[in-house]
Amino acid sequence: ESANEFQFQKDCLTQKLRDTESRNQTLEVQLCDLEQCLESNQREREAFRKSLRSLLELLDGKIFELTELRDTLGKLIESS
Amino acid sequence: ESANEFQFQKDCLTQKLRDTESRNQTLEVQLCDLEQCLESNQREREAFRKSLRSLLELLDGKIFELTELRDTLGKLIESS
Amino acid sequence: ESANEFQFQKDCLTQKLRDTESRNQTLEVQLCDLEQCLESNQREREAFRKSLRSLLELLDGKIFELTELRDTLGKLIESS
Amino acid sequence: ESANEFQFQKDCLTQKLRDTESRNQTLEVQLCDLEQCLESNQREREAFRKSLRSLLELLDGKIFELTELRDTLGKLIESS
Numbered sequence: 001e002s003a004n005e006f007q008f009q010k011d012c013l014t015q016k017l018r019d020t021e022s023r024n025q026t027l028e029v030q031l032c033d034l035e036q037c038l039e040s041n042q043r044e045r046e047a048f049r050k051s052l053r054s055l056l057e058l059l060d061g062k063i064f065e066l067t068e069l070r071d072t073l074g075k076l077i078e079s080s
Numbered sequence: 081e082s083a084n085e086f087q088f089q090k091d092c093l094t095q096k097l098r099d100t101e102s103r104n105q106t107l108e109v110q111l112c113d114l115e116q117c118l119e120s121n122q123r124e125r126e127a128f129r130k131s132l133r134s135l136l137e138l139l140d141g142k143i144f145e146l147t148e149l150r151d152t153l154g155k156l157i158e159s160s
Numbered sequence: 161e162s163a164n165e166f167q168f169q170k171d172c173l174t175q176k177l178r179d180t181e182s183r184n185q186t187l188e189v190q191l192c193d194l195e196q197c198l199e200s201n202q203r204e205r206e207a208f209r210k211s212l213r214s215l216l217e218l219l220d221g222k223i224f225e226l227t228e229l230r231d232t233l234g235k236l237i238e239s240s
Numbered sequence: 241e242s243a244n245e246f247q248f249q250k251d252c253l254t255q256k257l258r259d260t261e262s263r264n265q266t267l268e269v270q271l272c273d274l275e276q277c278l279e280s281n282q283r284e285r286e287a288f289r290k291s292l293r294s295l296l297e298l299l300d301g302k303i304f305e306l307t308e309l310r311d312t313l314g315k316l317i318e319s320s
Contacts, residue, residue, distance in 0.1 A: 006086035013093035020100040027107040034114040041121055045240070048320050052132075052237045055316070058309050059230050062302060063223060069298050070219050076295070077212045080205070080288050125320070128240050132317045135236070138229050139310050142222060143303060149218050150299050156215070157292045160208050160285070166246040173253040180260040187267040194274040201281055212292075 002083065003086070006083070006090065010086065010090055010093065013090065013097060017093060017097045017100060020097060020104060024100060024104055024107065027104065027111060031107060031111055031114065034111065034118065038114065038118060038121070041118070041125075044320070045121075045125075048316065049237055049240060051316055052233070052313075055309060055313055056230065056233055056237065058312075059226070059233070062306050062309065063226050063230060066219070066223050066226070066302050069295060069302065070216065070223060072298075073212070073216055073219070073292075073295055076288070076291055077209055077216065080209060080284070124240070128236070129317055129320060131236055132233075132313070135229060135233055136310065136313055136317065139306070139313070142226050142229065143306050143310060146222050146299070146303050146306070149215060149222065150296065150303060152218075153212075153215055153292070153296055153299070156208070156211055157289055157296065160204070160289060163242065163246070166243070166250065170246065170250055170253065173250065173257060177253060177257045177260060180257060180264060184260060184264055184267065187264065187271060191267060191271055191274065194271065194278065198274065198278060198281070201278070201285075205281075205285075
């Protein structure tokens with residue numbers, strides 16, 4: 001009787017442990033996915049920032065060229 | 081004797097379950113943190129994209145104004 | 161006889177003088193026209209130069225605004 | 241007496257003719273100078289207009305390049 005009772009409690013605990021371990025695995029997989037997602041986001045963000053920096057340099061170049069053009073026009077007006 | 085054996089097994093299982101549940105909680109907290117981190121990143125990304133869109137509109141305006149200036153210069157040259 | 165001769169010479173001179181004075185008047189009218197033409201050109205040139213200077217100032221403004229936009233983009237990239 | 245009178249008139253006319261012819265020459269030189277001045281102005285104006293047209297083409301190029309840069313930024317924002 002007592003042996004049955006013990007067996008029942010043991011089975012109960014074993015089942016609960018199995019469920020919890022299974023839940024654990026699921027959580028670990030989710031955590032791993034999220035971490036990869038975050039890393040991937042970080043890489044995208046860096047790549048995006050790098051592209052924007054290239055664009056900023058291009059814009060710098062255009063502003064410089066417009067300033068040269070402006071100076072050429074200024075000299076042209078003064079010499080005319 | 082058998083009762084002692086059972087008790088030992090039960091204690092073992094209980095301890096293991098406790099550890100696994102504790103590990104579970106830790107994982108759930110980490111998962112929650114990561115999810116909030118991802119959401120926060122997503123919000124920042126959206127805000128950044130919104131700022132960039134505003135900048136794009138400003139750039140459109142500047143290009144439009146430069147084009148008007150170009151047309152004014154063109155007409156001036158032809159009328160001179 | 162000598163009187164006729166003198167009269168002939170006098171008429172000749174008078175005619176030549178008249179022709180030269182007439183040519184003179186034509187030249188003075190042409191000169192006056194050319195001077196007005198030059199003045200008008202000078203005025204046009206000044207007006208043109210003034211328009212170009214206004215355009216130059218507009219271009220300065222656009223370059224300044226593009227530089228502000230560039231700085232905003234630069235800060236945005238660094239803060240992201 | 242009458243001969244003297246004639247001679248006097250003839251001298252008078254000759255002098256006047258000489259003055260008028262001299263004035264004529266002066267006017268022709270001035271006219272020639274002004275015509276050369278006008279032609280020179282015209283050539284300068286053409287050269288100026290040509291320089292401005294080159295500048296207009298440069299400005300067209302810059303506007304085109306800014307528009308390309310704008311499109312690159314637009315695509316970057318949408319792809320991010």
